[in-house]
Amino acid sequence: MKLTKKQEKMRAVADRLAAVYPDAACALKWDDDPWKLLIMGCLSAQCTDARVNLTAKELFSLYPTPGDMADADLAELEAILRPCGLFRTKAKNAKESSRMLVETFDGRLPDNMEELLTLPGVGRKVANLCLGDVYHTGSFVTDTHCIRICGRLGFYPESEKNPAKIERLLDPLLPRAEQSDFCHRIVNFGRDTCQARAPKCDICPLADLCEHRKKNS
Ligand code: SF4
CATH class of the missing domain: 1.10.340.30 (Hypothetical protein; domain 2)
Known part of the structure; x- marks a missing residue:
């Protein structure tokens, strides 16, 4: 099936993040329990x-x-x-x-x-975290990093902050089985590159895909 423009873009974002963060482990140490x-x-x-x-x-x-x-x-x-x-x-x-x-x-x-x-x-955030890491069926964990970065990339307006709405918008863009790893990677990316206050756009591997960067350069 042909991908939509947004699905193509999400594919590119997910692949690049996977190359930068091959290990998509959850930041919480839950001992497989x-x-x-x-x-x-x-x-x-x-x-x-x-x-x-x-x-x-x-x-x-x-x-x-x-x-x-x-x-x-x-x-x-x-x-x-x-x-x-x-x-x-x-x-x-x-x-x-x-x-x-x-x-x-x-x-x-x-x-x-x-x-x-x-x-x-x-709530949905914790439920998706569990479904993703335990059963590999969870949708996007729309935490602060996911909301901020996917907004900056242009998957929805940056002003959109509603986690449930954002989950609905992102869900069709990537296969379910990949969404949990994507979210672990976006947390790492949000901590070391696309921070809330001073994103490091000059060294960002997603810079050419980013609406925020386009608007602000
Ligand atoms: S270009 Fe800047 S704002 Fe866009 S994703 Fe990269 S670090 Fe974030």
Whole structure:
């Protein structure tokens, strides 16, 4: 099937990012345990991945299984999660989603958006992260890097910031199986080249494809 112009452009962007970042690993260290990815994804709201990785070490050494976390003392959980911010909500959600995982889903992370969204604290971003990394079926994780960079590249107006709308706009542009790796790479690219405040357009491998660059040069 013939690709549209936007699909062709996304193909080029994805291929170039894959060449620069062959290793598309998730920044969260979830030890191949889907439940840990779920919890860490929720902890990462308004918190850095580095901080989540650090906190998670202590968290999972004290509560190594969903059953342990479901039975955790809420005040103790809050104390551990305090460095991640929003710790009361995050502790409540971690405990409750662990309980639901054990009681409703037989200890297995759901493999579909509808069921994932029933877990407390799980929105489309975390659900897509889990679906992508665990089941390879997730759509774009429209985090701050993805939203900013894909807007600058011209896949939608730069003023568009609605994550759900952006996910719908990007979804048809790349096969589902590639979207998760693309998003891990765009996070790296956003950290070392296309930063929010001072993008390094002069050394950017995507410069010739970028609308932001065209407008501002
Ligand atoms: S040219 Fe500049 S704004 Fe465009 S993607 Fe590259 S770094 Fe970002």
